Amino acid sequence: MVLHCLPRLNLGNWPTPLLYAHHLSSVLNCPIFFKRDDMTGLGAGGNKVRKLEFQLAEAKRLGATHVITTGAIQSNHAHLTAAAARRVGMQPVLALAGTLEQDARGNLLLDMLMGAEIHEVAPDPELPPLLTMNRVMDGLADDIRAKGGVPYIVPEGGTDVIGSVGYVLAVEELTEQLKGISEAPIDHPLLVAATGTCGTHAGLLAGIVHYGVDLRVIGVSISGNTRIKEEKTKQVAVETLRLLGNERNIPDDLVVIEDKHIGPRYGEMTEEARFAIQLVARTEGLILDPVYTGKAMAALIDMAKRGELQHYSPIIFCMTGGLPLTFFHGNSLLVE
Numbered sequence: 001m002v003l004h005c006l007p008r009l010n011l012g013n014w015p016t017p018l019l020y021a022h023h024l025s026s027v028l029n030c031p032i033f034f035k036r037d038d039m040t041g042l043g044a045g046g047n048k049v050r051k052l053e054f055q056l057a058e059a060k061r062l063g064a065t066h067v068i069t070t071g072a073i074q075s076n077h078a079h080l081t082a083a084a085a086r087r088v089g090m091q092p093v094l095a096l097a098g099t100l101e102q103d104a105r106g107n108l109l110l111d112m113l114m115g116a117e118i119h120e121v122a123p124d125p126e127l128p129p130l131l132t133m134n135r136v137m138d139g140l141a142d143d144i145r146a147k148g149g150v151p152y153i154v155p156e157g158g159t160d161v162i163g164s165v166g167y168v169l170a171v172e173e174l175t176e177q178l179k180g181i182s183e184a185p186i187d188h189p190l191l192v193a194a195t196g197t198c199g200t201h202a203g204l205l206a207g208i209v210h211y212g213v214d215l216r217v218i219g220v221s222i223s224g225n226t227r228i229k230e231e232k233t234k235q236v237a238v239e240t241l242r243l244l245g246n247e248r249n250i251p252d253d254l255v256v257i258e259d260k261h262i263g264p265r266y267g268e269m270t271e272e273a274r275f276a277i278q279l280v281a282r283t284e285g286l287i288l289d290p291v292y293t294g295k296a297m298a299a300l301i302d303m304a305k306r307g308e309l310q311h312y313s314p315i316i317f318c319m320t321g322g323l324p325l326t327f328f329h330g331n332s333l334l335v336e
């Protein structure tokens, strides 16, 4: 399938800006740009909008009335899926893992504001968490069908082959923008992006191979097992290429995952992430989040201090969103 022939809805603002981080670059002694995918323009913004443009186009093609997805209670993905569903006139249905707080804040507040139908899902000690959530989503889809509706399920994190095409296009967009920069030489550019369910990283890799561009990606893991993530990233990237009619492979050495900044567990703040968030706020006036971009920036800072970024120019930090999490974590971001 030719990429530009795939059904796509226009849900965001493109291209997202590529911003030179003048002060941060001088603090870290390497040229850093921010790819502002927090400015995708839907809901509170973020990377999932690129995926949802393709997924909800498919939902529309299939005549969907309801969009179901899953995530943690404070999932950025769930919030953006709810926002996208509303934009195309579908009912958002969210299966959220954990316990709903009495006082809704952060993404949950936004989910409620959008009138999403929210189902709180307790962990099943007999089943892996994702299987539990997938079963709940299947049950919700059956209920919708029984009432005459047409459900469309967007998988956890919006990671599937259709969604990853959004990040193939991001590579094309970024490549064009890099041609116009004057602040740094283009000599082995490097992208640094937080990786959770791996779809963003996979789409970027597929894009790099599809367009044959000189660009490397480091995915900074924020959860889970690195080997499983590497395999999933490669698999989704290869399948994305196949969808585009491209038979090329993804070489193993292209799949790079940095996993030293996960911290104790998913969603738990680290001291390094707090420092990174404060540094970016105080040098560039930009807001990173404590769960994804804060940890990815902590990894970038660490690599810069170790001199590991010297062979790359520029360093492009993929600012993937997560603003509502800042308000959820509140004062804990301020501890010095």
Ligand SMILES: Cc1ncc(COP(=O)(O)O)c(C=O)c1O
Residues within 6 Å of the ligand: 046, 047, 076, 077, 157, 159, 194, 195, 196, 197, 198, 199, 200, 201, 289, 292, 293, 320, 321, 322
């Ligand atoms: C702000 C933010 N950054 C990065 C990611 C990671 O994207 P992916 O799940 O495609 O790896 C997410 C996923 O939820 C996110 O919300």
